Amino acid sequence: MAQEDVFKKLVSHCKEYGFVFPSSEIYDGLGAVYDYGQNGVELKNNIKQYWWQSMVLLHENIVGLDSAIFMHPTIWKASGHVDAFNDPLIDNRDSKKRYRADVLIEEQIAKYEDKINKEVAKAAKKYGDAFNEAEFRATNARVLEHQAKRDALHERYSKAMNATDLNELRQIILDEEIVCPISGTKNWTEVRQFNLMFSTEMGSTADGAMKVYLRPETAQGIFVNYLNVQKTGRMKIPFGIAQIGKAFRNEIVARQFIFRMREFEQMEMQFFVKPGTELEWFQKWKETRLKWHKALGFGDDHYRYHDHEKLAHYANAATDIEFLMPFGFKEVEGIHSRTNFDLSQHEKFSGKNIKYFDTEINESYTPYVIETSIGVDRMFLSIMSAAYTEEKLENGETRVVLKLPAALAPVKLAVMPLVKKDGLPEKAREIMNNLKFHFNCQYDEKDSIGKRYRRQDAIGTPYCITVDHQTLEDNCVTLRNRDTMQQERVAIDQLDNLIAGKVSITSLLKTLQ
Numbered sequence: 001m002a003q004e005d006v007f008k009k010l011v012s013h014c015k016e017y018g019f020v021f022p023s024s025e026i027y028d029g030l031g032a033v034y035d036y037g038q039n040g041v042e043l044k045n046n047i048k049q050y051w052w053q054s055m056v057l058l059h060e061n062i063v064g065l066d067s068a069i070f071m072h073p074t075i076w077k078a079s080g081h082v083d084a085f086n087d088p089l090i091d092n093r094d095s096k097k098r099y100r101a102d103v104l105i106e107e108q109i110a111k112y113e114d115k116i117n118k119e120v121a122k123a124a125k126k127y128g129d130a131f132n133e134a135e136f137r138a139t140n141a142r143v144l145e146h147q148a149k150r151d152a153l154h155e156r157y158s159k160a161m162n163a164t165d166l167n168e169l170r171q172i173i174l175d176e177e178i179v180c181p182i183s184g185t186k187n188w189t190e191v192r193q194f195n196l197m198f199s200t201e202m203g204s205t206a207d208g209a210m211k212v213y214l215r216p217e218t219a220q221g222i223f224v225n226y227l228n229v230q231k232t233g234r235m236k237i238p239f240g241i242a243q244i245g246k247a248f249r250n251e252i253v254a255r256q257f258i259f260r261m262r263e264f265e266q267m268e269m270q271f272f273v274k275p276g277t278e279l280e281w282f283q284k285w286k287e288t289r290l291k292w293h294k295a296l297g298f299g300d301d302h303y304r305y306h307d308h309e310k311l312a313h314y315a316n317a318a319t320d321i322e323f324l325m326p327f328g329f330k331e332v333e334g335i336h337s338r339t340n341f342d343l344s345q346h347e348k349f350s351g352k353n354i355k356y357f358d359t360e361i362n363e364s365y366t367p368y369v370i371e372t373s374i375g376v377d378r379m380f381l382s383i384m385s386a387a388y389t390e391e392k393l394e395n396g397e398t399r400v401v402l403k404l405p406a407a408l409a410p411v412k413l414a415v416m417p418l419v420k421k422d423g424l425p426e427k428a429r430e431i432m433n434n435l436k437f438h439f440n441c442q443y444d445e446k447d448s449i450g451k452r453y454r455r456q457d458a459i460g461t462p463y464c465i466t467v468d469h470q471t472l473e474d475n476c477v478t479l480r481n482r483d484t485m486q487q488e489r490v491a492i493d494q495l496d497n498l499i500a501g502k503v504s505i506t507s508l509l510k511t512l513q
């Protein structure tokens with residue numbers, strides 16, 4: 001199945017099974033804003049718990065914070081967001097559609113890369129085992145031609161972006177003959193800068209209302225509180241502060257479902273270190289974070305690092321952890337060595353001394369910061385896309401199953417009486433009433449047992465138990481495994497231990513140690 005079709009199916013699956021709904025749907029929706037349904041909110045909460053516990057429970061020197069969404073507007077001046085948190089946008093005069101100029105050019109670069117990959121795939125098929133990919137890439141005339149065009153474009157684009165040269169960006173679009181996908185024309189406007197922050201007013205106009213912003217990242221709440229946390233928690237460098245919360249960006253190109261949203265959630269951790277040690281910590285966090293992702297068991301080939309060639313002016317190292325989505329490898333998490341830029345800026349703009357006093361060396365300094373920043377919604381999308389599976393069964397039917405990591409699954413166990421009579425529902429309820437304190441259980445007695453299994457497969461429930469007539473005699477149930485579909489007889493009093501060990505976040509966290 002083409003990856004585009006997989007993605008379409010995933011989006012409709014998310015809606016059909018209560019994971020993600022378009023926001024304000026009965027009013028025809030609101031662009032790039034989504035709501036999480038009954039199963040989505042459970043999965044999202046489990047992702048957040050996995051992240052939070054891996055940070056705050058597993059590290060003695062990391063504590064949490066929950067700062068407000070509204071902050072003093074000068075914070076965004078100091079951080080650079082008021083002046084520089086912009087996207088270059090361009091309009092097509094015929095379709096009246098607006099695009100990000102950088103995205104149009106990046107898509108053009110990707111087209112050259114696609115052409116190269118197609119040549120390689122064609123040759124690999126033709127030559128079979130005898131195919132030498134490296135040699136082919138280095139010598140094939142068509143590959144070399146595409147590669148040269150790709151490299152020249154990439155270099156020109158990087159230069160224009162580094163210099164924020166908007167005229168050059170437009171010229172690249174014209175020279176590459178990039179057309180609007182809707183109108184098919186090259187009738188482009190000038191490129192303009194567009195600030196991504198949403199703003200509103202605080203206080204009544206009579207009092208003199210203040211323009212405030214909806215935070216575009218949670219990180220600044222951590223920076224402006226770092227000394228409060230350090231002093232009240234008697235934290236010693238190195239230490240970290242973790243936060244989960246909403247962020248808002250007025251994205252121009254808001255596409256690909258929950259990949260790029262206007263309201264989304266971030267899980268960010270700022271790690272404060274002694275100047276000069278930051279690159280060592282950057283490397284440690286790079287490894288720690290990749291391990292956290294890989295522990296979910298989707299396979300190492302689903303992940304790769306993308307080290308930034310072009311660094312933001314405040315960073316001295318940066319990498320993304322990318323995940324293989326149905327539309328290619330995409331950024332899920334950023335790890336940045338942000339130097340002491342943010343804290344120095346806040347010191348300058350607030351006029352307050354926010355230096356850390358290091359008692360070990362009797363000196364004050366502005367700490368350096370390593371940041372790990374991951375989007376909850378992007379993580380959610382990566383998990384759903386890797387988990388969504390269509391399986392052909394021996395009887396010719398197809399089953400749709402979400403192979404979610406058990407610890408993240410919204411429902412851990414479905415309890416089903418084989419029939420709706422003979423005391424089986426009562427027995428099933430009794431079992432569920434004991435287990436519901438330990439993990440999320442769902443009771444289901446409607447339809448055939450086969451249909452009920454399919455419903456649970458579709459929401460990723462790792463285990464189902466069936467209560468049958470024999471249960472009333474031997475106090476055992478049939479336990480069915482979602483992935484293998486194998487069934488075994490298990491004593492009711494062993495269920496709690498057997499299942500809890502497999503579905504708890506604790507067991508997942510232990511694999512990180």
Ligand code: GAP
Nearest residue numbers: 217219259260261264332333334373374375378
């Ligand atoms: N404090 C650093 C920061 O915000 P970022 O790379 O802009 O860095 C970090 O964002 C993460 O937040 C991204 O890796 C992504 O997972 C998520 N994210 C950013 N913009 C998003 C959007 N519009 N929709 C969903 N997730 C987004």
